[in-house]
Amino acid sequence: MMALRLRAQHRGFHSRRPSRARDVARVGRVNPPAIRVVAIAAACILGLTAATFPADEVHWTITGQNSVTVDWRGGDAEVRYGTTQALDRRVEAVAPEPLPFSSRGPFREAKITGLDQNTLYYYSIGGGPLHTFRTPPPRGGSGFTFYVQGDIGGSLDWKHVAECQALIAEGRPDFVLCVGDLTYGNSVGQHAVDTHFNDVMRWSLDAAYMPAWGNHEWDKPRSDDLRNYKGRFDLPNPQSSPADRRYPYTGGGEDWYWFDYGNVRFVAYPDPWSGAWADWAQRAEEVMAEAEDDTAITFIVTFGHRPAFSSGEHEGEPELQGFLGTLRARNPKLVLNLNGHSHDYERTYPQGGVVHVTAGTGGSNLEEESGSGCPWRGGCPEPPWSAFRAMHHVAVRLHVENDRIEGTVYCGPAGGGGSNTNDIACAQGSVIDSFTIYPYGLKPGAPKPPSEEEEEAQAKKPAPGR
Known part of the structure; x- marks a missing residue:
């Protein structure tokens, strides 16, 4: 089970060639810890379901002045949220489209709409720990x-x-x-x-x-x-x-x-x-x-x-x-x-x-x-x-x-x-x-520069006295 919390305070074209292999040539890779491999193997052997594990890969996006969307992997499919820790609203997640394939998932996406702007909301995935998000300022x-x-x-x-x-x-x-x-x-x-x-x-x-x-x-x-x-x-x-x-x-x-x-x-x-x-x-x-x-x-x-x-x-x-x-x-x-x-x-x-x-x-x-x-x-x-x-x-x-x-x-x-x-x-x-x-x-006090259209319009005006 997993939850989300955002802080309470308010803050008011490339050449067509393929990218160089050097982008990742100096990888300096670290092998996954053995314990991670053992845990994954144990989960497969025991046939544990996604809901058995906490949600992970949790992130959210701003989708409008009054909406956000939360995406995650595994865990419960329900998000509860509200302006207090009572979490008096809820929304059910669905499978996203297109479906990611980096792992078995399940991948989940919950669209939360009808929110008030510039407002702090608490929310939780499957009743887990509280986190919060804030909608955009006015x-x-x-x-x-x-x-x-x-x-x-x-x-x-x-x-x-x-x-x-x-x-x-x-x-x-x-x-x-x-x-x-x-x-x-x-x-x-x-x-x-x-x-x-x-x-x-x-x-x-x-x-x-x-x-x-x-x-x-x-x-x-x-x-x-x-x-x-x-x-x-x-x-x-x-x-x-x-x-x-x-x-x-x-x-x-x-x-x-x-x-x-x-x-x-x-x-x-x-x-x-x-x-x-x-x-x-x-x-x-x-x-x-x-x-x-x-x-x-x-x-x-x-x-x-x-x-x-x-x-x-x-x-x-x-x-x-x-x-x-x-x-x-x-x-x-x-x-x-x-x-x-x-x-x-x-x-x-x-x-x-x-x-x-x-x-x-x-x-x-x-x-x-x-x-x-x-x-x-x-x-x-x-x-x-x-x-x-x-x-x-x-x-x-x-x-x-x-x-x-x-x-x-x-x-x-x-x-x-x-x-x-x-x-x-x-x-x-x-x-x-x-x-x-x-x-x-421009620095404070400087006049706004004319746009391209304004310059063209000015150029078409007749000179004074004509």
């Missing part, structure tokens, strides 16, 4: 915190995963954006999928898990595919990209999505299987234009796996640079892009008004260059657009107020010889970088 609200991480994996394969998830949990975020390459199940095995969703329970019992898909979720369909991920999440405002027939379960829904949280519109972008980015850029324009006209929205933030700018292992994608540049020209509220793919931390100066942050430091091994004395594939010193970078595991925290987004980057676990070589030294938990982003990317 539209236009602020004072909330989220973290971003990518390239995560599981603790049975990478020793730093557990420490990185613990750092995020200590920050008590409202939600976490996980920007792709979530488990590496296609490279190290299906055990990694289940391990990942148990590792993130350090915070996913208390904060919403909001994902984007990376190449390791789809580009080796003989080893893993998007069923393991689309089947574990109920995403808000889900969108379909064109399907790529070479890769099953691309297209068809939940390829990208968007959601509003307080005064921010968050817009995910898909990974670039054939046709996905061009389709996204066209349709995301409508989503952003709506936010541009919405007085409750102050900021637009995009997030996905591939970087538009990167001096790490995976260079920036010119196609994505172009799409984001065009979207920013038409929608000046777009001020921040969050991504992973390169296993490092890097922040740019504003590029066309948009700050780009690479946060590929969720726990899998860093991707440092060897033999040259410079750990960065993009070379040393850093390129002129790079404001700060660190070959080190970190935790990236974003706090949103009504007139700014504050970024704080905390030092994570240090690397060691042979892998995870660092280019900075820092005490775990100390701040290594901080930054502030203001509306329209």
